[in-house]
Amino acid sequence: MTTSTYLRARSAEQKEERRRHLLDAARSLLLEIPDVHDLGINELARCAEMTKSNVYRYFESSEAVLLTVLVEEFMIWRTELRAALSRGRRRGTIEHIARAFSATVSARPLLCRLVSVFPSILERNVSAERMVGFKHGLLNIRNETALDFHNCMPSISASAFEKFIHQALPLLIGLWPLSNPGTVAAEVLARPDLAALRYDFRQDLEEGLLMLLRSRPS
Template identity: 30%
Template sequence: MTSCPITSRLRGGKQRARSEADKLAREQQILDAAAGLFARRRYSDLTLADVAAASGLTKAALYRYFRNKEVLFIAVYQRAFTELVADAKARAPLRLPDDLAGRLVAHPLFCSLSAILHVALETGLNDHEAKAFKGFLLAQSAELATLIQAASGKPPEACFAFLMRCQQALIGCWHMSHPPEVARRAMAHPPLDAFRMDFEPTLRAHLQALYDAFTTSSP
């Protein structure tokens, strides 16, 4: 008697994806689960076991795709960055700095992962992975810098430097506007509420100041 393909796959839990299409689909399933968990919980509170459970996989099966938590979330970040760049390109020509700020605000997963990229995610990479990831960052950043150049008429190196300053502002604004829960409670009432800030208006103000300096500088 021939077994049902679906039943065969589910027997004893989800089996290893066999074809390249299956592997890609399984990988996207894992990335979706990881992104969903990260949207609700802090990175430090997540484990691979959590992601495996949300993916419907065993932890051993998850390790066949991602060898540690950092590599997994680097992959989540890469997907988020690619989506951000595609979104920005679809809206070209950009109105600076408003469209740049708007695209960042519209992609909170990219923003939140950017904030921990250098202090958490990259710490788990080996030399080969780090070099490949930096190459990815360079390529995606160059795509955005090209859009900035088209909108501003500034030289490529100046546009890239402006983008890096925007990224630095993004990281700082995200941290300042997303404090730990205990700090958030402490700042709930005057006079400590002076330290509270909302991400979007804070980011927009920083990018506007950076853009003003960028446009008034010499070519």
Template identity: 35%
Template sequence: MRDMSFQRARTDEQRGERRRQILATAAAMLIEVPVADLTLTALSRRVCLAKANVLRYFESREAVLLALLEAEIADWIADLEPVAASNGSVRERGDRLAELLATSLARRPVLCDLISAQATVLERNISAETALQHKRAVHGHLGMLVRLAGRHLPELGDEDAAALMQTVMLVAVAAWPGSRPPQAVLDAYAADPALAVMCVDFTEVVRRAVEVTASGLLARES
């Protein structure tokens, strides 16, 4: 691949394209390695830029990954938006929403990996300006998710729909790493099958969390 370090982006369009190239490369790398193993050095090599040139567009590795997280959430929402609200009882619609959210998240391992590392890793080496931009972007995405939940379960109202979606994201944060145990833990499960009950099924945990949370929120309003 040609070294792009000798082709400085001079226009806003060129700088935007360079940012997109960096983000696309990071996304491809996260299919191969977890967030913890993606280094700025490896990313710069893969995108054929000097590390200093990557830092022209993002202030740190964490800033790259936060921007990628924002893009991944936007893509997830874009996939959810065309899904029509179903008919049926409140419980039936709630269960179908739970299935939709759980299965769609499970199909997006890069998004789940980034979400699970957001608070503990990705927000630890950024400026206040980057944090502000990121939180504003996430807040906007949350608003879209709230409206989506309300379309499927209008009985919730905005406040409870927001509580539901916040619960979904928090459960995903905990369930994703739990569903990807290291080899030593897998070996322990294999050695003692009785311990396998501790293995986390990501899709099932998220689905059940949405079902129970939605039911509980609706019951409080009745």
């Protein structure tokens, strides 16, 4: 689609098409750039073949775009998690839940990249209205995921799983950058004498999730 086509768009369907096109362009850019901070409105407008003013009709900032992509990533992850929970010989155990959680999260690096910066970066330049929508989206996903866990393991209440997810989020936020250090830090951590300081995202996440589940109130 060309910029002129977007300028003529008027219907609700066309407006949603513009919005979807911008989000798809953002996803394409995020596959190319190493740092999500590098996604700006200029780059997004260029990739989407739209003017900056048109981009601003739908998103007030690049952070607003990234928050929307993040919610979509969470929704895709939840679908994949539900499928993973239904598989395996150890269904109905905390080990199965921790393994399914860590495996499906690890399989979505874009989700991990965005989660790791959303409280410190992505929430800093968006409107209150956008923030309310984002937070409600997160809350819905958390509550629905807690129900998925409860259905997998009925001996633990949905409310207990909600608290588990609440505590698991900071673990995910912290582990991703620790497991993906910069070039110099990675070279230093490759030294045998510093092996104890290395992190393996999937393995350490699974172990951390198990610790949370085992320490839950009875």
